[in-house]
Amino acid sequence: xxxxxxxxxxxxxxxxxxxxxxxxxxxxxxxxxxxxxxxxxxxxxxxxxxxxxxxxxxxxxxxxxxxxxxxxxxxxxxxxxxxxxxxxxxxxxxxxxxxxxxxxxxxxxxxxxxxxxxxxxxxxxxxxxxxxxxxxxxxxxxxxxxxxxxxxxxxxxxxxxxxxxxxxxxxxxxxxxxxxxxxxxxxxxxxxxxxxxxxxxxxxxxxxxxxxxxxxxxxxxxxxxxxxxxxxxxxxxxxxxxxxxxxxxxxxxxxxxxxxxxxxxxxxxxx
Amino acid sequence: xxxxxxxxxxxxxxxxxxxxxxxxxxxxxxxxxxxxxxxxxxxxxxxxxxxxxxxxxxxxxxxxxxxxxxxxxxxxxxxxxxxxxxxxxxxxxxxxxxxxxxxxxxxxxxxxxxxxxxxxxxxxxxxxxxxxxxxxxxxxxxxxxxxxxxxxxxxxxxxxxxxxxxxxxxxxxxxxxxxxxxxxxxxxxxxxxxxxxxxxxxxxxxxxxxxxxxxxxxxxxxxxxxxxxxxxxxxxxxxxxxxxxxxxxxxxxxxxxxxxxxxxxxxxxxxxxxxxxxxxxxxxxxxxxxxxxxxxxxxxxxxxxxxxxxxxxxxxxxxxxxxxxx
Numbered sequence: 001x002x003x004x005x006x007x008x009x010x011x012x013x014x015x016x017x018x019x020x021x022x023x024x025x026x027x028x029x030x031x032x033x034x035x036x037x038x039x040x041x042x043x044x045x046x047x048x049x050x051x052x053x054x055x056x057x058x059x060x061x062x063x064x065x066x067x068x069x070x071x072x073x074x075x076x077x078x079x080x081x082x083x084x085x086x087x088x089x090x091x092x093x094x095x096x097x098x099x100x101x102x103x104x105x106x107x108x109x110x111x112x113x114x115x116x117x118x119x120x121x122x123x124x125x126x127x128x129x130x131x132x133x134x135x136x137x138x139x140x141x142x143x144x145x146x147x148x149x150x151x152x153x154x155x156x157x158x159x160x161x162x163x164x165x166x167x168x169x170x171x172x173x174x175x176x177x178x179x180x181x182x183x184x185x186x187x188x189x190x191x192x193x194x195x196x197x198x199x200x201x202x203x204x205x206x207x208x209x210x211x212x213x214x215x216x217x218x219x220x221x222x223x224x225x226x227x228x229x230x231x232x233x234x235x236x237x238x239x240x241x242x243x244x245x246x247x248x249x250x251x252x253x254x255x256x257x258x259x260x261x262x263x264x265x266x267x268x269x270x271x
Numbered sequence: 272x273x274x275x276x277x278x279x280x281x282x283x284x285x286x287x288x289x290x291x292x293x294x295x296x297x298x299x300x301x302x303x304x305x306x307x308x309x310x311x312x313x314x315x316x317x318x319x320x321x322x323x324x325x326x327x328x329x330x331x332x333x334x335x336x337x338x339x340x341x342x343x344x345x346x347x348x349x350x351x352x353x354x355x356x357x358x359x360x361x362x363x364x365x366x367x368x369x370x371x372x373x374x375x376x377x378x379x380x381x382x383x384x385x386x387x388x389x390x391x392x393x394x395x396x397x398x399x400x401x402x403x404x405x406x407x408x409x410x411x412x413x414x415x416x417x418x419x420x421x422x423x424x425x426x427x428x429x430x431x432x433x434x435x436x437x438x439x440x441x442x443x444x445x446x447x448x449x450x451x452x453x454x455x456x457x458x459x460x461x462x463x464x465x466x467x468x469x470x471x472x473x474x475x476x477x478x479x480x481x482x483x484x485x486x487x488x489x490x491x492x493x494x495x496x497x498x499x500x501x502x503x504x505x506x507x508x509x510x511x512x513x514x515x516x517x518x519x520x521x522x523x524x525x526x527x528x529x530x531x532x533x534x535x536x537x538x539x540x541x542x543x544x545x546x547x548x549x550x551x552x553x554x555x556x557x558x559x560x561x562x563x564x565x566x567x568x569x570x571x572x573x574x575x576x577x578x579x580x581x582x583x584x585x586x587x588x589x590x591x592x593x594x595x596x597x
Binding site: 099103109110117120121173183184188189197198208209212215220224227228239241244 | 353357366368375379380381388389392398442466472473477480492494497508515548564566
């Protein structure tokens with residue numbers, strides 16, 4: 001079940017369902033049919049098996065366009081989730097605090113805006129947007145605040161780790177800048193959702209490499225980074241006080257749990 | 272120590288050595304002038320400065336400049352939170368764990384950035400900063416932010432306001448610096464910076480959550496209502512320009528530049544920006560408020576330094592703090 005906050009953002013399909021006003025002669029019809037068959041064969045020849053060898057998975061593609069479509073997929077999923085939150089038993093109950101409903105209203109808008117913006121950016125850059133994905137939220141308890149927050153935490157933390165891990169694959173710095181503008185908003189979401197679940201858990205050790213500094217004895221001695229654990233950045237090593245970015249395929253292996261059959265994704269170009 | 276033999280040996284091992292310490296091959300002339308005025312004890316320091324010039328890429332490496340600015344901002348935040356934690360009665364007990372975690376994260380960022388910068392990494396003391404926002408006068412508009420129950424600082428309200436401003440400068444600065452780090456040879460550094468950048472945003476979200484709670488007299492809770500125009504009881508994200516950000520006890524808006532446009536404004540727009548990649552996003556469905564909240568904006572290093580210099584003491588300025596040329 002797909003929920004979109006902005007039905008007006010969906011692609012126009014006018015034209016496809018119009019009758020053909022000019023009758024096609026029988027010989028012309030076979031000419032077109034033959035050409036189509038040939039084109040189909042060419043398309044099939046151009047396909048190659050991805051690493052997963054799973055024809056049911058949709059690959060996000062390669063290059064900057066692949067990363068943009070990967071982000072578009074994640075935003076589609078988040079937007080659909082919060083849209084469903086806003087129709088949930090919890091949200092629509094009479095006693096639900098207005099301040100909490102306001103948070104979900106904001107989150108639903110932000111994610112829908114991200115989704116529609118990415119679709120527009122893909123089109124503007126002549127990259128074919130990924131199809132509309134069909135989510136599967138059957139594992140989520142939409143009747144309780146805790147059920148909703150737990151799922152929201154998963155989506156937001158995953159989103160941040162995904163954007164952080166995707167940045168290195170972008171060659172166009174305009175796209176990197178756009179990803180940066182979005183990821184910090186996802187991080188804001190994640191921190192608030194976490195504080196709503198357990199206060200002061202906005203940067204807990206399950207998402208950030210916690211660090212215990214060894215502080216100088218007095219204010220005239222400079223702090224130069226001593227502490228535990230001792231971490232050296234580079235080569236994918238964890239960074240002290242920083243989040244743990246995730247590779248696209250790793251992220252999608254998690255995200256696929258929330259996508260229906262036929263909408264599950266792969267990112268074979270970014271391993 | 273035979274200085275001239277050492278340089279001669281270095282030149283044999285590395286024929287370009289002299290070119291790199293002085294492109295016009297006037298190193299010996301330069302050294303000769305210096306030598307007349309220095310004592311033997313100063314020679315190691317001169318040597319060290321030569322080696323930095325030769326191998327540190329001190330002035331030519333844009334990656335190093337971006338990381339150095341990031342390190343300076345981390346010191347600004349680290350000393351602020353560390354001072355607050357050591358000031359009895361400033362931070363409400365419900366917030367001590369959160370601020371301790373934030374301080375430790377900043378220490379981790381310092382550790383990581385110093386690890387990348389190596390011997391070129393500067394270090395700064397708390398005395399290098401002026402947390403009053405007075406640029407060294409010590410009597411700026413935020414002077415009571417570290418004073419328990421000082422003006423405007425009941426429950427640490429002004430302290431959390433400053434924390435919000437500092438972490439927003441941080442997230443905007445990292446965002447502005449990221450494209451410079453996106454080179455083939457620095458992808459790991461880019462990824463590390465991105466992983467720090469999102470932590471700054473998480474910190475900022477928390478500061479905003481705390482400020483909302485203080486305004487609602489519900490400190491220690493996460494779901495107090497945000498109140499328009501969001502300067503005193505902000506959302507956990509930036510709404511337009513948050514009405515210029517927190518208000519100081521003297522009714523000024525010392526953080527207004529934090530939410531304003533950088534230079535050039537086309538690349539570094541104010542946080543109220545509603546158009547991305549040339550695509551206008553306000554519609555019948557999406558208000559300007561919602562669109563502005565959905566994106567954080569980058570800030571250029573020059574504007575970041577201008578803001579941060581308000582929080583730099585005379586001692587810090589003598590060390591070149593926040594005075595790189597970009």
